[in-house]
Amino acid sequence: MNIFLWHVHGAYTTALVQGDHQYFVPTTPDRGPDGRGRAQTYDWPDNVHEVDFAAAHELDVDVAILQRPAELDHLACDWLGGRRPGSDVPAVYLEHNTPPDASGNSRHPAADRDDVVVVHVTHCNAVYWDAGCARTRVVEHGIVDPGLRYTGSRPRLTAVINEPIRRGRVVGADLLDSFRQAAPLDLFGMETKPYGGRDVCQRALHDEMSQRRAYVHPIRWTSLGLSLLEAMHLGMPVVALAATEVPRAVPQGCGFVSCDVDELVNACRMLVADREQAAAIGRCARGHALRRYGLARFLRDWNAVFEEVAR
Numbered sequence: 567m568n569i570f571l572w573h574v575h576g577a578y579t580t581a582l583v584q585g586d587h588q589y590f591v592p593t594t595p596d597r598g599p600d601g602r603g604r605a606q607t608y609d610w611p612d613n614v615h616e617v618d619f620a621a622a623h624e625l626d627v628d629v630a631i632l633q634r635p636a637e638l639d640h641l642a643c644d645w646l647g648g649r650r651p652g653s654d655v656p657a658v659y660l661e662h663n664t665p666p667d668a669s670g671n672s673r674h675p676a677a678d679r680d681d682v683v684v685v686h687v688t689h690c691n692a693v694y695w696d697a698g699c700a701r702t703r704v705v706e707h708g709i710v711d712p713g714l715r716y717t718g719s720r721p722r723l724t725a726v727i728n729e730p731i732r733r734g735r736v737v738g739a740d741l742l743d744s745f746r747q748a749a750p751l752d753l754f755g756m757e758t759k760p761y762g763g764r765d766v767c768q769r770a771l772h773d774e775m776s777q778r779r780a781y782v783h784p785i786r787w788t789s790l791g792l793s794l795l796e797a798m799h800l801g802m803p804v805v806a807l808a809a810t811e812v813p814r815a816v817p818q819g820c821g822f823v824s825c826d827v828d829e830l831v832n833a834c835r836m837l838v839a840d841r842e843q844a845a846a847i848g849r850c851a852r853g854h855a856l857r858r859y860g861l862a863r864f865l866r867d868w869n870a871v872f873e874e875v876a877r
Contacts (some may be wrong), residue, residue: 567872570596570622570655571631572644573602575662577792578687581607581708585865587872590617590625592645600641607767609733619823623647628876630657635675638682652681658733659684664789664810665694676700683875688790689810701872709795711856715776716848721838723751723805724778726771726793727785730758738784738807744827745782746803748834751874780837780846782830783807790815798855803837803847804832815858819850832867 567588573579583589594601595614603616617625622645630651632638638659642651651657659686660680664670670693676682678698686692686704686786730739730753744750753763755770766774775781781797790811797804803823806812807830815822822833837844 567628568626569631569872570612570625570627570642571660572600572633572637573605574599574633574709576605576608578707579627580605580610581861581864582868583610583614584710584861585868587613589614590622590739592622593618596632615645619645620863627655630655630763632657632659632676632682634661638675641651652679653797657682658871658875661686661691661695662789664691664787665696666800667786668694670694670696673698674700677679682698685871689814690811691789703874704869705864705871707790707792707795708800708861709792709855710861711799712772712796713799714785714801714852715772716845716852716875717777718779718802718841718844718848720777720779721749721841722778723749723780723782723834723838724754724775724781726754726775726791726797727758727763728756729753729762732757736785736787737788741784741807741827744831745834746786748831749779749838751782772796772800778802778869779841780805780832780834783812784836785809795859798848798851801845801848801852803844804851805833805837814850817854820846820854821845 568750569589573591592601593603595855596605603669604610604614633643649655659676663850674695674697676684684697684700684702687707689704692702692704718828727737729783730737736814781802781804783794786809804816805817806823808823808825824830
């Protein structure tokens with residue numbers, strides 16, 4: 567199939583384009599949000615093609631993946647030469663995010679559409695968004711396996727959070743100092759310098775993470791972070807706030823999950839003090855992550871969605 571989608575989330579798209587399809591991503595001269603084209607910091611296969619505005623008008627599209635309200639409202643139609651997603655081109659709306667609040671009353675941009683399938687990345691998101699009578703599906707995350715790299719050689723903690731200043735309590739930025747009571751914590755991600763963090767490319771990030779004794783996930787209200795699943799794939803023990811999809815993603819034996827921050831801090835102390843135990847828990851985490859969030863299952867689920875909407 568020919569799949570048309572914008573490059574919105576690099577890590578997610580990296581997994582998606584591993585499928586047995588041809589993927590076409592819009593590109594503009596400035597490579598801004600509406601035309602980033604191929605990723606510059608992720609390894610994408612040769613079946614991902616850049617397409618400019620003129621070429622997109624003539625592109626034979628089997629399924630369009632929409633990820634932002636503007637794409638549903640007008641952008642996809644503009645790029646596809648007046649063809650409307652849903653009626654003229656089979657379309658899904660891939661929803662990456664939790665709704666603005668946890669009331670359950672947030673209406674999804676594609677709510678009540680009978681021509682677009684809404685695909686959520688977690689069951690938690692599907693429960694909290696109000697999609698009305700629109701068809702909804704859940705395709706849980708998939709990860710390109712970075713391999714078992716964990717050494718835990720450095721008795722330190724690590725976390726990956728993008729834009730902690732702007733996002734604040736939503737991503738648990740205020741909790742980092744609590745975890746630093748257990749051990750030094752190295753923060754990675756975009757715009758983390760005020761918190762003593764730094765940004766590195768994905769390959770270097772995995773190497774840096776795997777040297778730390780444990781991974782900390784303090785996030786309160788976002789979709790299940792891919793960095794948490796990557797840490798588990800690396801073979802890291804994880805310590806995570808029991809929010810959104812985390813309790814489902816991290817079963818007993820694969821890490822420590824709680825809303826009691828003191829309990830999580832004590833778990834960090836134990837892991838830092840006992841490298842062998844940390845490694846054993848990390849191996850369990852990796853085994854679970856490979857089974858639940860492996861690439862083969864992820865792509866199989868997406869193929870089922872593509873076949874459903876392209877009929």
